[in-house]
Amino acid sequence: MVAGASVAGLLAARALREHVGEVLVLDRDVLPSGVRPRRGVPQGRHPHVVPAGGYEAIERLLPGFHGELAAAGAVKAGAATLLSSRPLFERTLRRRIERLDGVRIAGSSEVTGVLTDAGRSRVTGVTVASGGRLGAIEDIDLLVDATGRASRTPAWLAALGLDPVPEESVELGLTYVSQRFRASGAPSEILADGRCVLAQEGNTVLVSGNVTPPGEPIGAPATLRFPRAFRRYYERIDVPGNLVVLGDAMCTLDPRLRQGVTVAARQAELLTDPVRDNARPQCEAAALLETPWRATAAPKSSASPESPAA
Numbered sequence: 001m002v003a004g005a006s007v008a009g010l011l012a013a014r015a016l017r018e019h020v021g022e023v024l025v026l027d028r029d030v031l032p033s034g035v036r037p038r039r040g041v042p043q044g045r046h047p048h049v050v051p052a053g054g055y056e057a058i059e060r061l062l063p064g065f066h067g068e069l070a071a072a073g074a075v076k077a078g079a080a081t082l083l084s085s086r087p088l089f090e091r092t093l094r095r096r097i098e099r100l101d102g103v104r105i106a107g108s109s110e111v112t113g114v115l116t117d118a119g120r121s122r123v124t125g126v127t128v129a130s131g132g133r134l135g136a137i138e139d140i141d142l143l144v145d146a147t148g149r150a151s152r153t154p155a156w157l158a159a160l161g162l163d164p165v166p167e168e169s170v171e172l173g174l175t176y177v178s179q180r181f182r183a184s185g186a187p188s189e190i191l192a193d194g195r196c197v198l199a200q201e202g203n204t205v206l207v208s209g210n211v212t213p214p215g216e217p218i219g220a221p222a223t224l225r226f227p228r229a230f231r232r233y234y235e236r237i238d239v240p241g242n243l244v245v246l247g248d249a250m251c252t253l254d255p256r257l258r259q260g261v262t263v264a265a266r267q268a269e270l271l272t273d274p275v276r277d278n279a280r281p282q283c284e285a286a287a288l289l290e291t292p293w294r295a296t297a298a299p300k301s302s303a304s305p306e307s308p309a310a
């Protein structure tokens, strides 16, 4: 079972399908059929750039994904990279995963806690709130927490009387203010301080920070505060042996590094080999974080795309 149907969760489901008969992916959001931002992914209204290495990792799990995203309207940016809104990226990914036999994705289903055996050595199920009702899913073999920054695994483990999860955090104090504009042919530009103009599908651009508006605005600016990044060291403690925590639930990186999607994809790839217990994937997932976490924690200017574009 996978909690969270965003980038890390969807790719984890694909990887698990290599050796698991059935994968259920639950997300607390209503998952839109169209291309629009959703509450559980507030960063979806802000610029997302996935570098070539990220596309390569996704392509290893989902051959042809790059072509599908291009066909859906993403704009070419160099030989191996595409620019699109985050909602288009995610919807293209979700549609691809929905087509896999043996994978079921359910929205409006919030995972609210974990059930374990008497020795707290295995997760046996999860409690779920769905449509105003509380229920449980039992007899699960493996739980992947891909619930992002909102992950409540530390609190669930504490409620079971297990050791606290060691956590490190770095104050970044970022505030993103982004807005879409109707404009065709505006050149994409990313500045070192995070301000940017990015071409998107449908002759639109997404502008973040204090940049001269390139055309007619679509909707109001969106604001997102990103005060701090954190890293949780699950690989250092005893947790139930069939619980794996990946993606932003394990570590949020400085968004200006544009590494979150790539790391999530590479971590998901670790699940293509049979998972006997969490030790191997959790340690290898941690190893993938070493360089980007060091870059996140390194002192830098606190410049942030903080002023509305318009």
Ligand SMILES: Cc1cc2nc3c(=O)[nH]c(=O)nc-3n(C[C@H](O)[C@H](O)[C@H](O)COP(=O)(O)OP(=O)(O)OC[C@H]3O[C@@H](n4cnc5c(N)ncnc54)[C@H](O)[C@@H]3O)c2cc1C
Pocket: 003, 004, 005, 006, 007, 008, 009, 026, 027, 028, 029, 039, 040, 041, 043, 046, 047, 048, 049, 050, 109, 110, 111, 112, 146, 147, 148, 149, 150, 151, 176, 224, 226, 246, 247, 248, 249, 255, 257, 258, 259, 260, 261, 262, 264
């Ligand atoms: C402003 C900003 C800009 C960014 N720009 C980039 C970029 O340019 N390039 C890049 O690679 N990365 C970028 N990132 C990082 C990127 O968004 C994440 O790393 C990436 O989305 C992977 O996240 P995830 O799947 O782990 O979690 P998320 O994408 O946050 O998804 C978590 C999912 O879990 C669901 N959920 C939460 N709680 C529950 C629950 N209890 N039960 C069920 N479901 C639940 C949510 O609804 C959501 O669908 C940016 C981040 C921010 C904040």
